[in-house]
Amino acid sequence: MTEHDIVVYGASGFVGVLVARHLAEHSPDGLRIALAGRSESKLEAVKRRLGVDWPILVADAGDAEAVAQVAQATRVLVTTVGPYAKYGKPLVDACAKAGTDYLDLTGEVLFARQSIDDNHEVARGTGARIVHSCGFDSIPSDLGVHVVNEAVRADGAGELTDTAMVVTSFRGGVSGGTIDSLRHQLDTIKRDPAKRRIAASPYSLSPDRAAEPDLGRQSDVATVRGDRVHPSLRGTLAPFFMASYNTRVVRRTNALRGFAYGRGFRYRELMSVGASPLLSPVVANGVKVGFGALVAGLMLPPTRYVIDRVLPKPGEGPSSEEGHFTCDVFARTTTGAHYTARFRAHSDPGYGGTAIMLGESALALAVDRPEGEGGVLTPATALGDALVERLRATGIEISTRGPRADSRTRPETEAA
Structure with missing residues (x-):
C-alpha cells in the first residue's frame, strides 16, 4: 500500500x-496528500500558509533516484515543474514504471511526443495513467469536443466534421513558465530539423501518424471569417496562441478512441477579437503577425535579449488572481447538424482556473478513477465524464446545445 493518495510536486x-x-x-476527509519539491524550507512555508499538516517529500527534479522514490510513494502524482522537457522526464518515466498515475500542465509538443514514445507501452503494462496537459492547456479544448461528441452520439446525428474552438472571452495573466517552455522548445527545434518536423505536424501526438486520414492542410495560424465557423459569429477570428498544441491533443483523443469523432474530423482553434467587419480583420492579422514576430524574435539572440527583459520570468505570477475565460466549440456533423459547447470559468485561465482543473483531475483519479487502461492518455480519454462532472460542481460551466441536445446554457458569442 502506498503512503500517499496524491503528491503535489513543485x-x-x-x-x-x-x-x-x-x-x-x-479534498474529502481522510485523503492522504503530501507536498514535494527540492526545498524543504519553502515547502514548510506552504504548509504554514495553507494551515495543513501534510507530509513533505524532498527531491530534486534532476535526481532520478529521488523522484523515483516519490513516484513509488503515491497513487497520483501532480507536477507543476516546467519546462517539462528540461525538468520533467525523470518524474514521468518513474511514474510509468511504478504504475503511478501522473498529471502535469505541459503545453510542449516535443516533451509530450517523447513521453508517448518512451512511456505509453510501459504505462499500459503497469496500469499507470500518464495524463499531460491538465490545465487551460488542454482541458477546455479536449473536454469541449468530448461533450459535443457525446451530445451528437446521443442524438444519433452522425460524426463530427468541421469543428472549431473559439476563445470568445479571455482575461488573464501570461505565465512566465509558459514563455520559458516556448523558449526551450524553440531552442530545440532550431538545433534539430527532425524535431522541427515533429513539432510542425498536425498529428505529432497521434498514436499512429500513418493511420491518420489525409484531410489536407490544417493551419494553426490562419485568420478566418467568423461566419465560416458558425452562422452566429461575426467579424474575423484570429489564431489562438495555444492552437498548435491543443489541436494535437484533441486529435490524439480521436485516434485513441478509434476515430470515434470521425475520420473526417477537422479541428482548429481561434480567438474572437471583436465583431466589427472593418476593425476585426486588422486586429486578427495583427495578432497573427505579432505571434510570428515573437517566435522569430525569441529564436534570434539579439532580439531575444530585448524581449526577455519585458516578458515574465519563470515562476512569476500575476498580482491578482482575477480573470475569466469562455471557450465555445462549434461543430458540424455528417448529417448536416450544428452543435455547440461552452466551457466557461470565472477565474484566471493560466492560474486560478488551471489550479482548479489540475486539482480536480487529481481528485478524479484518486477518488473516482474511471474505468480504463493505462498509457499516455489525454484528459478526455483518461478522465472523461468524471472530470466533466467534477468541474461542473466547482462552478465551471460545461454545456452543450444542438438540434435535440439537452443543454444548460445556450452559448452566445462575446467580444474578446
Whole structure:
C-alpha cells in the first residue's frame, strides 16, 4: 500500500501553491496528500500558509533516484515543474514504471511526443495513467469536443466534421513558465530539423501518424471569417496562441478512441477579437503577425535579449488572481447538424482556473478513477465524464446545445 493518495510536486511554485490550496479546500476527509519539491524550507512555508499538516517529500527534479522514490510513494502524482522537457522526464518515466498515475500542465509538443514514445507501452503494462496537459492547456479544448461528441452520439446525428474552438472571452495573466517552455522548445527545434518536423505536424501526438486520414492542410495560424465557423459569429477570428498544441491533443483523443469523432474530423482553434467587419480583420492579422514576430524574435539572440527583459520570468505570477475565460466549440456533423459547447470559468485561465482543473483531475483519479487502461492518455480519454462532472460542481460551466441536445446554457458569442 502506498503512503500517499496524491503528491503535489513543485508545491512551492506559484501554480503549485494554488493547486495545493484547491486540494486543501476540496479534498474529502481522510485523503492522504503530501507536498514535494527540492526545498524543504519553502515547502514548510506552504504548509504554514495553507494551515495543513501534510507530509513533505524532498527531491530534486534532476535526481532520478529521488523522484523515483516519490513516484513509488503515491497513487497520483501532480507536477507543476516546467519546462517539462528540461525538468520533467525523470518524474514521468518513474511514474510509468511504478504504475503511478501522473498529471502535469505541459503545453510542449516535443516533451509530450517523447513521453508517448518512451512511456505509453510501459504505462499500459503497469496500469499507470500518464495524463499531460491538465490545465487551460488542454482541458477546455479536449473536454469541449468530448461533450459535443457525446451530445451528437446521443442524438444519433452522425460524426463530427468541421469543428472549431473559439476563445470568445479571455482575461488573464501570461505565465512566465509558459514563455520559458516556448523558449526551450524553440531552442530545440532550431538545433534539430527532425524535431522541427515533429513539432510542425498536425498529428505529432497521434498514436499512429500513418493511420491518420489525409484531410489536407490544417493551419494553426490562419485568420478566418467568423461566419465560416458558425452562422452566429461575426467579424474575423484570429489564431489562438495555444492552437498548435491543443489541436494535437484533441486529435490524439480521436485516434485513441478509434476515430470515434470521425475520420473526417477537422479541428482548429481561434480567438474572437471583436465583431466589427472593418476593425476585426486588422486586429486578427495583427495578432497573427505579432505571434510570428515573437517566435522569430525569441529564436534570434539579439532580439531575444530585448524581449526577455519585458516578458515574465519563470515562476512569476500575476498580482491578482482575477480573470475569466469562455471557450465555445462549434461543430458540424455528417448529417448536416450544428452543435455547440461552452466551457466557461470565472477565474484566471493560466492560474486560478488551471489550479482548479489540475486539482480536480487529481481528485478524479484518486477518488473516482474511471474505468480504463493505462498509457499516455489525454484528459478526455483518461478522465472523461468524471472530470466533466467534477468541474461542473466547482462552478465551471460545461454545456452543450444542438438540434435535440439537452443543454444548460445556450452559448452566445462575446467580444474578446
